[in-house]
Amino acid sequence: MVSIDVWNASVDFPIFDAKTRSLKKTVLGKVGGKIGTEQRVPIIEALHDVTMSLREGDRVGLVGHNGAGKSTLLRLLSGIYEPTRGQASIVGKIAPVFDLGVGMDPEISGLENIIIRGLYLGMTRKQMEKRTDEIAEFTELGDYLQMPLRTYSTGMRVRLALGVVTSIDPEILILDEGIGAVDAAFLDKARNRLNDLVKRSGILVFASHSDEFLMELCDTGLWMEEGRIRRQGSLREVITGYKGRDPYENMSVEALERLGVAPVLSTGSEET
Amino acid sequence: MSTIDQPELAPDARPSRSFARAVDDIRQGLTQRELWSHLAWQDIKQRYRRSVIGPLWITISMAVTSIGLGVVYGLLFGNPIEYQLPYVTTGFIVWSFISGSLTEGMDTFISNEGLIKHLPAPLSVYALRTVWRQTLMFFHNVLIYVVVLAIFFRYLDKPYTMNGSVCGPHNAAMCHPGLSWSWFLAVPGLLVLALNALWLALLFGIISTRYRDIPQVINSLINLLFYMTPIVWSPDSLLTSDRHGWAKIIFDLNPLYHFVQIVRAPLTGQQLSPASWYVVGGITIAGWALALVVMRNYRARVSYWV
Numbered sequence: 001m002v003s004i005d006v007w008n009a010s011v012d013f014p015i016f017d018a019k020t021r022s023l024k025k026t027v028l029g030k031v032g033g034k035i036g037t038e039q040r041v042p043i044i045e046a047l048h049d050v051t052m053s054l055r056e057g058d059r060v061g062l063v064g065h066n067g068a069g070k071s072t073l074l075r076l077l078s079g080i081y082e083p084t085r086g087q088a089s090i091v092g093k094i095a096p097v098f099d100l101g102v103g104m105d106p107e108i109s110g111l112e113n114i115i116i117r118g119l120y121l122g123m124t125r126k127q128m129e130k131r132t133d134e135i136a137e138f139t140e141l142g143d144y145l146q147m148p149l150r151t152y153s154t155g156m157r158v159r160l161a162l163g164v165v166t167s168i169d170p171e172i173l174i175l176d177e178g179i180g181a182v183d184a185a186f187l188d189k190a191r192n193r194l195n196d197l198v199k200r201s202g203i204l205v206f207a208s209h210s211d212e213f214l215m216e217l218c219d220t221g222l223w224m225e226e227g228r229i230r231r232q233g234s235l236r237e238v239i240t241g242y243k244g245r246d247p248y249e250n251m252s253v254e255a256l257e258r259l260g261v262a263p264v265l266s267t268g269s270e271e272t
Numbered sequence: 273m274s275t276i277d278q279p280e281l282a283p284d285a286r287p288s289r290s291f292a293r294a295v296d297d298i299r300q301g302l303t304q305r306e307l308w309s310h311l312a313w314q315d316i317k318q319r320y321r322r323s324v325i326g327p328l329w330i331t332i333s334m335a336v337t338s339i340g341l342g343v344v345y346g347l348l349f350g351n352p353i354e355y356q357l358p359y360v361t362t363g364f365i366v367w368s369f370i371s372g373s374l375t376e377g378m379d380t381f382i383s384n385e386g387l388i389k390h391l392p393a394p395l396s397v398y399a400l401r402t403v404w405r406q407t408l409m410f411f412h413n414v415l416i417y418v419v420v421l422a423i424f425f426r427y428l429d430k431p432y433t434m435n436g437s438v439c440g441p442h443n444a445a446m447c448h449p450g451l452s453w454s455w456f457l458a459v460p461g462l463l464v465l466a467l468n469a470l471w472l473a474l475l476f477g478i479i480s481t482r483y484r485d486i487p488q489v490i491n492s493l494i495n496l497l498f499y500m501t502p503i504v505w506s507p508d509s510l511l512t513s514d515r516h517g518w519a520k521i522i523f524d525l526n527p528l529y530h531f532v533q534i535v536r537a538p539l540t541g542q543q544l545s546p547a548s549w550y551v552v553g554g555i556t557i558a559g560w561a562l563a564l565v566v567m568r569n570y571r572a573r574v575s576y577w578v
Binding site: 013014016075078079080081082083084087089094096098099102103105107108115116119120124125 | 286287288306307310311314317318321386387388389390391392393572575576577
């Protein structure tokens with residue numbers, strides 16, 4: 001059973017500057033007694049008393065301003081940060097995708113990078129070898145996969161990374177914004193794969209600034225502000241509260257059709 | 273439509289600071305063998321990428337240094353080359369594993385900062401990556417030992433002394449038994465060495481992540497430790513005169529000597545005092561106990577500190 005339970009969790013970051021991080025201050029500081037300097041390491045409180053419980057089938061969209069604690073929350077939910085206070089219990093195979101470039105080595109070939117990236121995401125070598133053909137086809141990189149990654153353009157790298165990420169079978173999928181940075185033509189193709197991936201995964205938590213993406217992948221919304229949960233509920237309500245307008249309002253007709261919402265609905269909600 | 277529940281009761285989460293979690297971390301790290309072995313091998317290939325002979329450079333540079341040192345110190349101490357050279361090369365190969373584990377072990381978590389912040393992998397994966405990389409380098413260097421042994425085997429397969437004098441009752445303390453079945457003791461010796469490298473990477477890795485001066489301290493001491501430990505010189509040289517009797521204390525109290533000794537002595541057919549195994553065994557147990565305590569208390573803090 002896949003689940004994430006977070007109970008009154010807080011995340012505090014100690015900020016060590018060059019001085020406090022060295023032993024010198026700790027050792028020498030004890031000799032002369034207190035000279036009125038702040039002995040404690042300054043702390044940034046990134047998350048406060050976050051409580052939530054996610055179960056199989058939950059699709060959570062995370063919204064909030066820069067620095068509201070979205071990324072920290074995602075890292076907490078992935079188990080990278082264990083809460084400094086409170087508890088967190090995560091059951092399931094987690095695939096966090098914060099940065100498409102992490103674990104990519106520019107000196108080795110695209111194919112090798114596919115394998116490595118898969119290993120990082122909790123797959124085995126054999127599983128990845130089975131998927132390389134499918135990834136090669138999706139990325140349309142062809143023979144380029146034999147070349148070292150440093151010869152790739154930015155777009156090609158994103159394709160490769162996206163190809164690997166969308167080929168895995170995670171139980172818990174944690175996505176940070178980065179995914180949106182793909183060219184539009186390729187995105188249409190990636191969209192289906194991303195949707196499939198989301199359907200395969202037990203729990204999805206997705207942080208993004210794009211209403212369209214959020215509405216497409218998620219149904220529940222979570223609004224973070226200053227390290228606290230400001231509001232949670234249905235995604236449409238949460239986005240309306242966060243942005244001050246209905247998410248369907250500014251969407252293109254094609255986008256609305258894809259989401260299965262009649263364009264009429266958007267004009268209807270405008271009046272409310 | 274799903275909703276995010278707000279549970280009334282705290283979930284049944286295992287406390288972050290427990291020995292069970294620390295041991296779990298190590299156990300799960302071991303199961304991800306594919307990841308760390310691949311990363312370690314990648315590290316080595318990376319270092320020699322686009323060079324024609326690749327990782328063979330490890331072997332070559334080690335061969336040049338150890339053979340050079342062997343010849344120079346052989347002349348310096350007046351020891352015949354056939355005894356001094358196998359002694360120095362073998363000792364130097366073992367030493368480079370130890371010093372590599374020490375210096376790179378401290379950097380384990382610092383150098384994996386990017387991965388630690390992006391992946392929920394057990395910490396021990398990175399320690400295993402470091403230790404496995406050192407092990408792979410050791411195996412590259414073993415090639416030198418094989419060649420040197422093949423050349424000097426006929427001198428080492430019978431009792432000998434480092435300075436070439438004939439073995440007898442008058443110099444029993446300096447007399448080495450020569451190569452025998454005890455050669456195979458080098459295998460458990462190496463395993464124990466790797467086991468120690470692992471706790472070293474975990475313990476010093478965590479401490480160094482928090483206190484960034486520690487790696488600098490060790491780096492400034494590592495050359496001194498090399499000369500303090502009998503690697504290019506043999507303790508036998510100190511036994512020749514009574515005046516130097518006190519010097520025996522220097523290497524007997526040096527734990528690094530015993531670590532080198534448990535692998536080098538069987539490989540070169542030298543006498544191995546059981547005391548070396550006792551010291552190494554004691555340090556292994558104490559080191560692991562200490563590493564587990566630190567893992568228990570600070571394992572979860574590493575991702576905050578890097």
